[in-house]
Amino acid sequence: MTVTETTKKKSQLKGSSSQRLFAFIALLAIYGVFAVFGNRFFTYNTFINILDQSYYIGFLAVGVTFVIITGGIDLSLGTVAMCSAMFGLIAFKAGVPFVLSLLIIALAGITFGLLNGVLVSYLKLPAFIATMGTMMIALGTSAIISNVQTQHFPSRADPVNGWFKSVFQNFEVITGPNPADKFRVPSGAFWLIGTIILAIIVLNKTRVGRYTFAIGSNEEAVRLSGVEVRKWKIIPYAISGLGSGLAGIMYGATFTTIYPQSGQGLELDAIAAVVIGGTSLSGGVGSILGTVIGVFIMSVLQVGLLSLGVQPHYQKVLTGVVVIVAVFIDIQQHSRRET
Amino acid sequence: MTEPILTMDNIDKRFPGVHALNDVHFDLYPGEVHALVGENGAGKSTLMKILAGIYTKDGGTITYDGRPIELSNTREAQDIGISIIHQELNMMNHLTVAQNMFIGKESRRGIFLDDRADNEKAAAVLAQLGMQSIDPRETVANLTVGRQQMVEIGKALTYNSKILILDEPTAALSDQEIDYLFGIIRELQDDGVAMIYISHRMDEIWRISDRITVLRDGEYIGTVKTKEVKQDKVIQMMVGRTIFVETKSESAIPADAETVLEVRGLNAGRMVQDVSFDLKRGEILCIAGLMGAGRTETVRALFGADKKESGEIIVEGSPVHIVTPADAVRAGISYLSEDRKRYGLAMGMNVAENSVMACYENYLNGPFIDQSKINAEAERYVEKLETRTPGVNQLVRNLSGGNQQKVVVAKWLIRNSNIFIFDEPTRGIDVGAKNEIYKLIHELAAEGKSIIVISSELPEVLRLADRIVVMAEGRITGILPAGSSQEMIMNLAHDISA
Structure with a gap:
């Protein structure tokens, strides 16, 4: 045993950070390509559009990052986001003040998250199955409570609650007589940035985060160290649920109109973003920053391809390719480390 | 020697279809290294898991420091000073050395973790083990198995362990690392820590242990002073002569078979x-x-x-x-x-x-x-x-x-x-x-x-x-x-x- 052994191996197991760096470079490269070839891509308005596309996926992805670091998965993100939003809007319709309705949305998200957590932690269901069940329950519930009707968040024109979009999406400053003459301040970005900072602190500076990593790394070892694993394992799912609830609000701010099926598939976009950002599906490794980069890779692709005049379907294909390439690179790094 | 720090009497444990431990006795004195030996399946690990609070016993008494104790989980065992270092190292590979050592008892300032304090504490413990070269901030996966073992021992020391159970600690170590480990065991011994040493390696048992307890098929066979017995005597105790088996006395195959x-x-x-x-x-x-x-x-x-x-x-x-x-x-x-x-x-x-x-x-x-x-x-x-x-x-x-x-x-x-x-x-x-x-x-x-x-x-x-x-x-x-x-x-x- 010599001192050199540790230093020699120091560069290993930095897979997460090196992939994060790679993802960041990829993000800049993709942005650069669109800036050169896209139609009016390198503009302030397009930048705002990219942000718009990233809010709801961002909240979903940041939340589910906790779950994935524990080695679990949450498939209920999308439909829970929509179901939570439905609960809020139904309450709003029934006369509850709008601000309280937003609180209801967040609480509904947490409740679904706690349900997932209990199923996985106490009842020992595989996370895939438990959250798939919750996904279906949430989808069905939102169809029932909405009576399969589309529901509406307040629009900008709403005299009482028109502030909603200004606060959660963009604050618009009118600059001229035409409807297009406006300067948009991305207020949603402040919420997202705030959430990201909070999530980074929780993940890296509190016991919740420490046990999230520890459980994903070796759950049995944590248990044998005398930590109440069952209790701590619920919290990441609750965080993921909260993320879904908040994503429901952001989705409403972006699209105004929701219907029960709006959320379907969003969970896959969010999980894809997490994976692109270097979080390992086998647990123990991951970062919020990586996830955020993953989210922006996806939204830049979405907006960029549109600016090239490419149909949205192609964007899905390309996203799929990006996920596969990102994970392939990760696996390559891991296998090199093991030999 | 003085009073035993630990006495386990009439320990009984059944698993479905198996009587894993039957009326087993074990005692341990402060500062002693007590080897526990037996064939695969003799019940060594089961006995130790009972002592570490991982399994609960079905019968018998455990007296620790003069008082009877009942352990229902690992936390309780750790709190009173009993730690086990498992054969398969149980580490959180993605966490750092200090994070591993202080999992479950992290230093905190309010709700925030105080990693700096834990790093300092970990460095102090590692220094006590003579392992200053391990950086508490290093990710555990980057350490050699031998060093991971030292971190496990360091972790056990952070619980103020009075009893340390080492389950096949040398299985993955090089000769040099084993020498080092034995040095640490002797130092801990001087500090009054009692250690239970499980190993298949007879030479190590004679190097390091004071007494040997033999188990066979879940039963207590006996305890001997290491200095007073030879290796073949202990092996005989492990194998026993009780079971009559039909054996093949000679090969059925002709010497010139293809x-x-x-x-x-x-x-x-x-x-x-x-x-x-x-x-x-x-x-x-x-x-x-x-x-x-x-x-x-x-x-x-x-x-x-x-x-x-x-x-x-x-x-x-x-x-x-x-x-x-x-x-x-x-x-x-x-x-x-x-x-x-x-x-x-x-x-x-x-x-x-x-x-x-x-x-x-x-x-x-x-x-x-x-x-x-x-x-x-x-x-x-x-x-x-x-x-x-x-x-x-x-x-x-x-x-x-x-x-x-x-x-x-x-x-x-x-x-x-x-x-x-x-x-x-x-x-x-x-x-x-x-x-x-x-x-x-x-x-x-x-x-x-x-x-x-x-x-x-x-x-x-x-x-x-x-x-x-x-x-x-x-x-x-x-x-x-x-x-x-x-x-x-x-x-x-x-x-x-x-």
């Missing part, structure tokens, strides 16, 4: 080093050894399931190139793994389907599967092997362990295998079914099939083997003829000087 398999200079990592042996037609060759001796690794490398570094494999006189299990199967070798559920059988499929699994291509009618032909073939083997099943359409999941084993054998017979490798064929099988499997193996041999059996149970080895290959630490330490004694095998199995 050699069907030759393994020359097989190397695959640390667990398989320069392994050479041969196998004759109709012979039953048993590979004996302790857990971790490299037996399974050897046959897996031979079979192409794991990568080999070098070595020659000669089947019926001609060298064969085995890189994947498919190559081995083509050469007529079959491997019946210990874990039938994972490797041997499709549990949700029926007897007929499993029987022909390895050669469906022979049961086709044009592009279609010829079910009646499959059923007929499966029935023939059910009859031949006397498999007890209501019919070939029965799911193998519903068969007993012994009968499942027969279905696996049928599969390989149908595939025309000549060399059968059985890895712990009777593990987890009751006595009656064991006899059936012995009969089956004898019948296969009588038919001219050649058989390798890996077994940890010496009575089983003595009953089956025409020859016995004994392994220790990845090397063959001896090849014994049928009729050898258990002591001879155990001596070779503990022979790590080879």
